[in-house]
Amino acid sequence: MQIDMKQPILDKNDALAAELRQRFADNHVFVLDLLASPGSGKTSTILATIDALRDEFNIAVIEGDIASSVDAEKIKAQGIAAVQINTGGACHLESAMIKRAVDVLDLERLDLIIVENVGNLVCPTDFDLGENAKVMILSVPEGDDKPLKYPGVFQVAEAVILNKVDTMPVFNFDRAAFDDAVGRLNPQAPIFPLSATSGEGVDAWTDWLAERIRAV
Template sequence: MKIDLHQPILDKNDRIASENRDLFKEKRVFVLDLLASPGSGKTSTILATIEALRDEFNIAVIEGDIASNVDAERISAQGIAAVQINTGGACHLESDMIRRAVNALDLDSLDLIIVENVGNLVCPTDFDLGEGAKVMILSVPEGDDKPLKYPGVFQVAEAIILNKVDTMSVFNFNEQAFRDAVEQLNPKAPIFPIAATKGQGVDAWADWLRAKIRAMQEA
């Protein structure tokens, strides 16, 4: 006899995700789920995004990590509300974790919640959090062949951030090969080349996110 535990877990997750999505729609809060490998620059991208949008929108961050609260402290130091989720070993966030985290936030005063998912290119793709969009960050040092090795995360992403573009020559990153691979997997996803720590290219990415937030508020 075979017992399938995967589907019941996803069914429960999807039910709570739907409830989350209804809540976010009611409160007119756009929720962004950031997916990436460890070291890709998720937190630096979040900080650059906050800097670009904080004068227009009220922002909070939910940090997902296996352990520690280092990233949440970096966000809080910028005067931004941050909730830390420690998964204790789990390789992804789930919708019930998000539901508990938002209980610590004043949704009525927020326009944008950025979720920094656990650093992983596989598990988070299967779990709907109730977010408005999943966005994937790839850093140049990871290599231009990542779409071939991890197609799932590129397929679920509504947009792709290519971070650390100032290191392309150092790592011999073939940007055209990367773009061609993404085009085959997800032709509708825009690619935003940035260097988050230097602010390079952040304006175009911020414009895309700004439009998403405005659409949520005007719906």
């Protein structure tokens, strides 16, 4: 006899995610789930996004990490509400974790919640968090072959951020090959090349996000 535990776990997760999605919709809050590997620049991208949008939107951040609160402290230092989730070893966030975090936020005062998922290119793709959109961040130093090696995360993304584009000459990144691979996996997903630290290309990304937030 084979017992498959994955589907019951996902079913429970998805049911709670649906409840969260309705709760967010009732409060007109847009929820963004950021997926990426460690070191891709998730936190720096979040900080650049906050800097670009904070004058128009009220923002909070949910930080997912195996351990520590380093990233949440960086967010709080910018005067933005941040809730830290430590998974204690789990490689992804789940809707039950998001519910606990959301319960301490004042949704009526928020327009945008950014979820920084645990750094992983595999596990987070399976788990609905009640988000409006999943967005993938890849940094140039990780290589242009990642869509071929980790297709799932690119397939679920509504947009792809290519971070650290200022390092492209150093790492011999083949942009045409990357764009072609992403286009074959997910032709509807726009690609936003940017450098979160220098600010290059951030406006195009945040303009796209702002339109989505206003539509909620």
